Amino acid sequence: MMHSFPELTIGGVLIAPFVIYGGAAIAIxxxxxxxxxxxxxxxxxxxxxxxxxxxxxxxxALLIVLF
Amino acid sequence: MxxxxxxxxxxxxxALRTWAAMMLSLYVAxxxxxxxxxxxxxxxGILSLQTRGQAYQKALYxxxxxxxxxxxxxxxxxxxxxARDLFVIAYASWLGLCVYVGALLDGNRAAGVVxxxxxxxxxxxxxxxxxxNIFLTGINRxxxxxxxxxxxxxxNDVFLAPNLHRILSGKLAAVHQxxxxxxxxxxxxxxxxxxxxxxxxxxxxxxxxxxxxxxIESSAGWARGAAARTAAVAxxxxxxxxxxxxxxxxxxxxxxxxxxxxxxxxxxxxDSRALRLRLQQHMEARDADTNDALFACHAIDxxxxxxxxxxxxxxxxxxxRPPCHVSTPIYRSRRVAARxxxxxxxxxxxxxxxxxxxxxxxxxxxxxxxxxFVALSAVAPRPRMFVAAAVVAIPIAALLAGVTEFLxxxxxxxxxxxxxxxxxxxxxxxxxFTLPNARISTTxxxxxxxxxxxxxPANPQDYNPETYLYRxxxxxxxxxxxxxxxxxxxxxxDDLRRRWYLTSARxxxxxxxxxxxxRHRDDDALFRDADRIGQLVALQPADGDxxxxxxRQALSIFGLAATARRIQRELAQLSGQTNTHLLGDGCAAxxxxxxxxxxxxxxxxxxxxxxxxxxxSQGAARMATADLNWAAxxxxxxxxxxxxxxxxxx
Numbered sequence: 001m002m003h004s005f006p007e008l009t010i011g012g013v014l015i016a017p018f019v020i021y022g023g024a025a026i027a028i029x030x031x032x033x034x035x036x037x038x039x040x041x042x043x044x045x046x047x048x049x050x051x052x053x054x055x056x057x058x059x060x061a062l063l064i065v066l067f
Numbered sequence: 068m069x070x071x072x073x074x075x076x077x078x079x080x081x082a083l084r085t086w087a088a089m090m091l092s093l094y095v096a097x098x099x100x101x102x103x104x105x106x107x108x109x110x111x112g113i114l115s116l117q118t119r120g121q122a123y124q125k126a127l128y129x130x131x132x133x134x135x136x137x138x139x140x141x142x143x144x145x146x147x148x149x150a151r152d153l154f155v156i157a158y159a160s161w162l163g164l165c166v167y168v169g170a171l172l173d174g175n176r177a178a179g180v181v182x183x184x185x186x187x188x189x190x191x192x193x194x195x196x197x198x199x200n201i202f203l204t205g206i207n208r209x210x211x212x213x214x215x216x217x218x219x220x221x222x223n224d225v226f227l228a229p230n231l232h233r234i235l236s237g238k239l240a241a242v243h244q245x246x247x248x249x250x251x252x253x254x255x256x257x258x259x260x261x262x263x264x265x266x267x268x269x270x271x272x273x274x275x276x277x278x279x280x281x282x283i284e285s286s287a288g289w290a291r292g293a294a295a296r297t298a299a300v301a302x303x304x305x306x307x308x309x310x311x312x313x314x315x316x317x318x319x320x321x322x323x324x325x326x327x328x329x330x331x332x333x334x335x336x337x338d339s340r341a342l343r344l345r346l347q348q349h350m351e352a353r354d355a356d357t358n359d360a361l362f363a364c365h366a367i368d369x370x371x372x373x374x375x376x377x378x379x380x381x382x383x384x385x386x387x388r389p390p391c392h393v394s395t396p397i398y399r400s401r402r403v404a405a406r407x408x409x410x411x412x413x414x415x416x417x418x419x420x421x422x423x424x425x426x427x428x429x430x431x432x433x434x435x436x437x438x439x440f441v442a443l444s445a446v447a448p449r450p451r452m453f454v455a456a457a458v459v460a461i462p463i464a465a466l467l468a469g470v471t472e473f474l475x476x477x478x479x480x481x482x483x484x485x486x487x488x489x490x491x492x493x494x495x496x497x498x499x500f501t502l503p504n505a506r507i508s509t510t511x512x513x514x515x516x517x518x519x520x521x522x523x524p525a526n527p528q529d530y531n532p533e534t535y536l537y538r539x540x541x542x543x544x545x546x547x548x549x550x551x552x553x554x555x556x557x558x559x560x561d562d563l564r565r566r567w568y569l570t571s572a573r574x575x576x577x578x579x580x581x582x583x584x585x586r587h588r589d590d591d592a593l594f595r596d597a598d599r600i601g602q603l604v605a606l607q608p609a610d611g612d613x614x615x616x617x618x619r620q621a622l623s624i625f626g627l628a629a630t631a632r633r634i635q636r637e638l639a640q641l642s643g644q645t646n647t648h649l650l651g652d653g654c655a656a657x658x659x660x661x662x663x664x665x666x667x668x669x670x671x672x673x674x675x676x677x678x679x680x681x682x683x684s685q686g687a688a689r690m691a692t693a694d695l696n697w698a699a700x701x702x703x704x705x706x707x708x709x710x711x712x713x714x715x716x717x
Binding site for chain 2: 013050
């Protein structure tokens, strides 16, 4: 079955679904940051930036697959 | 440090990351068939900063304020699409407003705010003949900026760009060592040079933009930011305590001086507790000489602040949030900001008239560039230096763009060849950007940003020499115009700024002495005052000893303001526990800046505390007594007349 992507329409202007997914992923990631600090996410990896980037990509991919 | 062709490997790493991000952003923008794809590369050039935190903070502000700029473009175009004169006036007013707000901020926040100003030029002004395209242009601009940001973030993360918090903690530790060395020199009998003290304050307050960028860098950013703020405030307080000790006679407490110097040299820890206890006893001794008590009081402050700074730097390294929250507000002169805003407004109006009289094609592009230069120079630490660097950088960027387009690329249409053709200029400009000399570094930055603008890589590239010549000439004219405007229209000389900074310091102290509490907490207000001194010392030196006198006066005001805040807090703590009349006397003496009355109030308070107060309140009373005596000492020692009836006119 084809996966349909939600399109946001503001005042008749169609917003690309990827923009919505990207915005939602950024919002979820921002909410997760204090929790990541609490669980010492930074200290669990040799390169925390790559770990955080990977986590962001996972969130974005999950949003695209699930919604 | 390993070097290659005269540049350290870290600089080469930065240059290669910048080039890789620029090419990636261009490739993605071409692939997505975005209009003005070259602007993705320009975005990377603008956001290319050496650490991840700084780049992300700048990117965030750039994206958010571009959205604000696009909304402003739509509103301005909607209101004045049929009246070009009003259209340009509205744009000039918007840019002036953004420059004003930007001049009240610092670092990437200031740069972000002015982006909202000149976005209107690139979205609305260049579409002045076809306002129906403004919305699409705005969306397109937002898309290319988002592509540029994503490319830079990916490259920075994958290629391990340095983390800001590591660099900042190293710098804070280095400054801490310098502050300790300054304190040890003072304790060994050297006199305090106001220029040295002010430069230390400047070094500390200059960390502010980096501290604000820590938050966005990683999930531990909030804790690191709080620790860095605490360290900066503690270092300012340590310099303040050292300067206070330097004001006391050099013969005060020789034995304690050497013990304190030794404790600082050995990085005070547990061992300093005994010394603090000893100092406390000297301060509390009823028969102590006033100077000895004051020395003990400031020596305790010095030790406490030194330990607080040390602990905060350790917290920053360990990602721990310090127990106390401090914010680090900055000082910005509203007069300077208003003048910058007005100059921005006038510069846009004058250049619009000149460009429309010229009747050249691409005149709207020239007008947009004028707005960019005016806005960016207004938020630069030294606007004239920035524009002077731009006068050199833009012709270089134009020349390199021409050479790249017509000699190196010369009609090719393969992307790998474009990437190779742009590499020498991008790598060279990024390397120059890493140099410590501010003028040369700014030139490198401007070449990095304006080279892709003037090259305007597109898919397919049109290789039109006429377009290249017009754009290059307009860019050079725009920067020369801004250079002329900066020197002729409402020029703000360093001498004028110096007078305004001192006047504002006097006005604020007068209000404080009169009992009007600052809206900032004591630590925060101390940092803000230190920031003003940092800006004062950064100005071009005045002739002769005038600079030293100005700084001495500013440091006296800084010290008295800090003491006045402490006195007010301590007297407020004592209210209801001791004779209200005594507290009122203290406040009145402070408001009158009367040294004998301050000493009398201190003596009366000490007398009353010994007989009427419990143990806890006696501690507060002793501190208040010491601070009242210190305020009297400062007023007597000042050669500038610290009186409430100072003239505030420049």
